[in-house]
Amino acid sequence: MRELTIISPPAATEAPDAPPPLESVGGIVSVVRPGGPAARAGIMVGDRLVALDGVVPRDLSDIRFETQGRATVTLDVLRDGALHTVRAHLRDDLDVGLDFEQPTFDGLRQCNNNCDFCFIRGLPKGLRRSLYVRDDDYRYSFIFGSFITLTNLAEDDWHRIAYQRLSPLRVSIHATDPDVRARLLSHPGAAPILPQLEWLGRAGVRVHAQIVLCPDVNDGAVLERTVHDLAALGDVVESVAVVPVGISDHLRARQIRAVTPDDARAALDSILRWNRAFRTSHGRGFVFPSDELFLLAGRALPGPRFYEDFPQLQNGVGLIRVMLDDWRRSRKRLPAALSAPRRVAWLCGRAAAPALRQIADDFRAVDGLTVDVRVVNNTLFGSAISVSGLMSGCDIVRTLHDDTPPDLAVLPRSAFGFEGEVTLDDWSVEAIVQESGVPIRLGRTAADLLALSTA
DSSP: OOOEEEEEOSSSOOSSOOOOOOOSSSSEEEEOTTTHHHHHHHHTTTTTEEEEEEEEEHHHHHHHHHHOOOEEEEEEEEETEEEEEEEEEEETOOOOEEEESSTTTTTOBBOOOOOOOTTTOOOOTTSSSSGOOOOHHHHHHHOOOOOETTTOOOOOHHHHHHTOOOOOEEEEOOOSSSSHHHHHOTTTTOOHHHHHHHHHHHTOEEEEEEEETTTSSSSHHHHHHHHHHHHHHTTEEEEEEEEEOOOOOOOOOOOOOOOOHHHHHHHHHHHHHHHHHHHHHHHHOOOOEEEHHHHHOOOOOGGGGGTTOOTTTTTTSSHHHHHHHHHHHHGGGGOSSSEEEEEEEEETTTTTTHHHHHHHHHHSSSSEEEEEEEOOOOOTOOTTOGGGGOOOHHHHHHHHHHSOOEEEEEEEGGGGTTTBBEEEETTTHHHHHHHHHHOOEEEEEEHHHHHHHHH
């Protein structure tokens, strides 16, 4: 058996006499992508990958770092209690071709803040356990694009981010004023964010920033200072998104309130003015309002050029514009008629409804096809929550029961989690079909709406 090097941060207590057993390190393979390097090497689902070239990985980031630019790698896997060593030839593949049961093998970094607007604190009781985990893991930020606060990093974490150049990271700033940020995070010991961002910049790490807009706390002059402080860092911060705070019926907020239409209009006026100024001074817009701010303010969305390369798309910045532009390219494929009459319902949250109604208007030209846009009122979180990704299964079923049953319902895939399997309240597509009696299809794009509605 080859000797394996296990890399881990220095322990706070005296090191154990023996290394951890192989059964407790590495990650369990959940997917072997057909034709990939691991598949060609004979790796199987259920194997535990314990080492690459003798180094035990802690997560997907380690695996990507160890395989970057390599022609071959040696994989040690544990299968049925026996250690097997194989060589994988990467050729032109981008990675080794494996997915794992968990992307981090040594646990998940927990959040040490107590934000009034925390999504987890606003969850109702009775959902699946994993939803109540308050993660704040820099590795998830790098791998999946989730937002982190940098308040829970140990010295080893900072060194690893720099060494492996985990860039870009997505960071929740909220305010550069240390006192205001500490108040929003409910973390009096939170270190000032600007020196941390400067450190990341010196390490060659870039950041996409988020500001959750909380009226009377970090708007107005505080927002202006925050945006311009971040812009002064040069290339360190690549973009800033300003999104309105979301307050569910279950969130007992003590020091924040919801964003009103007047709040949204005031914030939009400032953000758009700064965006224009930054285009002149920095060559890029830098700060972008979320789609929800435009909707709250009752303002029309800008054109695609405003969003440049859409750096904050997963944060709801330009998502509706992308959908409308996707439809503009797809509409030419509308059929003149269907072979048999069909009534289709598109279900969505309130925020997406105006854009979907624009698209649905074009479907009236298709003989035999009727498309209804049905807004799912969010009773799980409350009417203030309008995004389609937070629709619950019970609300979807209720919406389908409230009107004439369609021949087909098209739902956003985002409502069924990262894997597209279940809603936040554990309803699968199959369960919704069984309860409602309506066939269900999931879609991501306007092109999906066309294909699914007319097939």
